[in-house]
Amino acid sequence: MSGQLTVPGALTTDLYEVGMALAYLRDGMTGEAVFGLFVRKLPPRRGFLVAAGLESALSYLEGLRVGHTEAAAFAEALHRPVEDLEPLVGLEFTGEVRAVPEGRIVFAGEPLLEVRAPLPQAQLAETSLLNLISHQTAVASKAARCRIAAAGRPVVDFSLRRTQGVEAGLRMARLGALVGFAGTSNVAAATAYGIPAVGTMAHSFVEAYEDEEAAFRAFARAHPGPVTFLVDTYDTEEGVATAARVLRDLGHVPGTGCGVRLDSGDLGDLAVRARRILDAAGLGEVRIVASGGLDEDAIEALVRSGAPVDVYAVGTRVGVSADAPYLDSAYKLAVYDGRPVMKLSAGKVTAPGAKQVFRGPGLADTVGLWDEAPPPGTEPLLGTVMSGGHRVAGPAPLPAVRERFEADLAALPEEARRIADPVAPRPAVSGALAELTERVRHRIERRVFGGRAADG
Amino acid sequence: MSGQLTVPGALTTDLYEVGMALAYLRDGMTGEAVFGLFVRKLPPRRGFLVAAGLESALSYLEGLRVGHTEAAAFAEALHRPVEDLEPLVGLEFTGEVRAVPEGRIVFAGEPLLEVRAPLPQAQLAETSLLNLISHQTAVASKAARCRIAAAGRPVVDFSLRRTQGVEAGLRMARLGALVGFAGTSNVAAATAYGIPAVGTMAHSFVEAYEDEEAAFRAFARAHPGPVTFLVDTYDTEEGVATAARVLRDLGHVPGTGCGVRLDSGDLGDLAVRARRILDAAGLGEVRIVASGGLDEDAIEALVRSGAPVDVYAVGTRVGVSADAPYLDSAYKLAVYDGRPVMKLSAGKVTAPGAKQVFRGPGLADTVGLWDEAPPPGTEPLLGTVMSGGHRVAGPAPLPAVRERFEADLAALPEEARRIADPVAPRPAVSGALAELTERVRHRIERRVFGGRAADG
Incomplete structure (x- = not known):
């Protein structure tokens, strides 16, 4: 193993x-x-x-x-x-x-x-x-602050790629779970500690296909359950609109368990726009996942601004306790x-x-x-x-x-x-x-x- | 193993x-x-x-x-x-x-x-x-800056106790050696990578004996080769004077390979005082090792001030690349x-x-x-x-x-x-x-x- x-x-x-x-x-x-x-x-x-x-x-x-x-x-x-x-x-x-x-x-x-x-x-x-x-x-102390900042919304661990070694990645996933994180992207840690594993897709996935829609449809074909699409590879609003189209076609009415992930730009502003597009498409249940350089300060600012983010994915800054x-x-x-x-x-x-x-x-x-x-x-x-x-x-x-x-x-x-x-x-x-x-x-x-x- | x-x-x-x-x-x-x-x-x-x-x-x-x-x-x-x-x-x-x-x-x-x-x-x-x-x-990049700051004086790695996991400690020791460090305190890394192992004594060692002189003499009895005494457990100048007495008695004339380590206080000022005490005791060859929260900035400041430090031991801040x-x-x-x-x-x-x-x-x-x-x-x-x-x-x-x-x-x-x-x-x-x-x-x-x- x-x-x-x-x-x-x-x-x-x-x-x-x-x-x-x-x-x-x-x-x-x-x-x-x-x-x-x-x-x-x-x-x-x-x-x-x-x-x-x-x-x-x-x-x-x-x-x-x-x-x-x-x-x-x-x-x-x-x-x-x-x-x-x-x-x-x-x-x-x-x-x-x-x-x-x-x-x-x-x-x-x-x-x-x-x-x-x-x-x-x-x-x-x-x-x-x-x-x-x-x-x-x-x-654990750094992760606990993220948990507090999220004020009840789920926080998940995406840190493995930038922790100080793979051992530190395993530790981080366990410590996140210890302070109430909802899951980890780290398969080894999920397996070793019985933590829910979570994950979406990378920009490279979208790039590997002819266009965004082809990529989303391919991903959904390969994954019969709920899916989360990464929507910021080219243009975020276009990406959300494309995701909405594909999600509606999937027939998981009304998108339960599915999501879109925002990973760059002004996350608060983009979450508002994404929510509007999804709601207009009748996809009120589709969740918005935010990631990209998040820590307790960024999470608190988003929560205070009322940004409609449903899940916070934290990585590097938390995994190394950067501050x-x-x-x-x-x-x-x-x-x-x-x-x-x-x-x-x-x-x-x-x-x-x-x-x-x-x-x-x-x-x-x-x-x-x-x-x-x-x-x-x-x-x-x-x-x-x-x-x-x-x-x-x-x-x-x-x-x-x-x-x-x-x-x-x-x-x-x-x-x-x-x-x-x-x-x-x-x-x-x-x-x-x-x-x-x-x-x-x-x-x-x-x-x-x-x-x-x-x-x- | x-x-x-x-x-x-x-x-x-x-x-x-x-x-x-x-x-x-x-x-x-x-x-x-x-x-x-x-x-x-x-x-x-x-x-x-x-x-x-x-x-x-x-x-x-x-x-x-x-x-x-x-x-x-x-x-x-x-x-x-x-x-x-x-x-x-x-x-x-x-x-x-x-x-x-x-x-x-x-x-x-x-x-x-x-x-x-x-x-x-x-x-x-x-x-x-x-x-x-x-x-x-x-x-490696952080360690390289320490190496540059030391301007030719040896730098050694003492980071294992505070790296982000023991795996990160092994990595740090190897990376230090890669950018020219002279040794590591980490025995596992010294063994695995063939890096010179270095080490002195802890404050607890001095405390465990009836007094500082008893501790230094006990350490020297147990270690027939060159020794380095930690001199700041109680009062640094007293500690240097005690170390000088014990080193002279050892007969490693004139103290070749031996040293004293300063681990707290104003390291530049204490190094000057320590050098004076050692020189007055005819121990011009005894080296001064500085440790305690050092990084490239602290090393550069000590080198620029002309502090008579012979060896810089870096730990935590370098092992986690703190900045x-x-x-x-x-x-x-x-x-x-x-x-x-x-x-x-x-x-x-x-x-x-x-x-x-x-x-x-x-x-x-x-x-x-x-x-x-x-x-x-x-x-x-x-x-x-x-x-x-x-x-x-x-x-x-x-x-x-x-x-x-x-x-x-x-x-x-x-x-x-x-x-x-x-x-x-x-x-x-x-x-x-x-x-x-x-x-x-x-x-x-x-x-x-x-x-x-x-x-x-």
Whole structure:
């Protein structure tokens, strides 16, 4: 079967993770570490994030194993004899993972995932975990904004041709479905994830025939069900008129399930003209699909203008999250061997301790310590999803993940949902976490700087 | 072996390609088509592109085959009985590919690749070809700008943790090497492509030990060769002083191959201070590595300021080509069954006919017809790389690809190389291509519009 995802393995890591793991093993530093993965700051134009990528992260951890082949590759990369890598052979992930389930809405500073495992294991996993969670959370969040902008009209994914690789295309299709998209053009993704597949025709199809009408009739002959014609290859209004003629002749009275697609020009204006032509032809049921460089801003503008667009097809800009193609994510040591730790680098201070997020009504969150009592009326967001290196439950089906998203979206404050200039809620910090942070900071400053503040 | 690339197959396509291929087969439209893949317009802040992705595109075409499994998936996606897909079963790519070799510098409007094959085959391949070529060309072009900005100092790739998937991370490492990067942190990529692996340590490593000095000494014990210490976990100047003490004790006199890495704060200022501390300690050979959100702009600013940075490590912004995460690429029918065709959609007019790019001195290019005589003193850029569905030669080794890039870079006009406000050369159009374009446009306008211009 084609279209499989790249499976990250032990080699899918930065060399420094290997170097550190070796040093830890040499020094017997195999005590339990807690690392937290979080986003430091939301990108501009994001009022929220949608947690995503956890399923792939757990698959990676379940399959993580350093065998002799991997040890040989590490040795080569480090210019070391293979015997030096012996301590790493047999390493597997045997730890615990606590995480926010996929589909939940989250904010800056909240751990999306915490790993509790012997230090060398937790370190080696850093690179792939960051990659999987950051990328998918970024794309799911962008897609969610399109879904909001469309205000109830269906949105579909046409991004495969321009995502950053075919793996990213598969991810995008799944993440779109996760935030409520109605379908994808990506056959591999539709097959792998059970998402409705959607599609029309390309300009080349129209060009390959003698004229537009011949092309539409040929397409309809080959496809006995509902069809959507691409009408802008030469002149859009002529194209709509031709499509109307062919659709009437088809006898799918009155065009149920059929459509025309607009892919260039002033989409709002053309949709109005197309609607008029179709209605005049008695084809009030024929839908208008808009595509071509759409993102949440373009969709919102079309919706606000009252353009009679029935389906929005998004592609490139959403598939690469063009205005925020990455997240400022981090995977930071929070506890080693029972000792809470933190980082004081300029502008990158982290908080110590194993954490939990307590969610109150209206998505009012408090970041606190894992073992502190939940404030009254709050729900803990992180749950244990992996224990002893094994998942505690199978992957959640896509519809269940989508329901989580829908429930959080319904509770998200209006100012965070906004497409233009959204304002993201800022999670509070619990008293216990604030106190621990101060205590650890003082301990480090006393030790490292003899009392002076860090970095000036 | 872990870290393999996703292999796109027949399912890695948009549903509409399948729908069109079926219609073509039904109508006996299996005549030869020529499709050209090109970038319509360069993104802002790009004076050139680096052709990339061809090797993966050829691998995809060589493996493209519709078997019964794929036909069943297509049937399901189309809600059709599997018998209806029978005409597609057994489809393989048997065509010809002409392409610009990887590593060559190219501009807007120039075909990077042309496919000549029976129409259904060429259509089905559209989505994956666009994906592979567009993504890799975008990333190689971004990486090339970093290479230029560094003005001879080594650049290395640290992007894996934030690329759009692990496949994109593998691609980035290879593309960096292609444009002259000195190494990658990505072990899977180093192993797969024979690129030097590089790496230092993380802040978590320093935090896991009682103090910075203990961490540095532990790392050096575990790594008998040259080491690079990360010095900004707590206070950068203290960190450099500690590193200097440990490096002197190591006895790698005078620190050859060793380094310190700065990852936060004002990198230019900190590099000056670090250099002073190291020099005062007699460690003039210890290199300063800068990382943390670097791109071509940041590198150029550091180089211009005279900051004593010896190695630039780039990550996220380069791995996702953050300022231009996609290209405005297109795959357009240019000839069907001997008849040149074109598209007249508003703002998206394409040129008909099979094409060639003729390159003169200083990368002065002319886009012309495949079979026209090369203008004197020019070299044709596209060559036949696949014939009868098979490569005409094995993949070019990475060093050979890099040499092509170096040669073109040396000939690239200064204004196109500029980091800020580059000006891209505009290829000329040959007389023969201009004439054909006019002829085809008139033919279509007469037929479709009865003489009126397209779209107003």
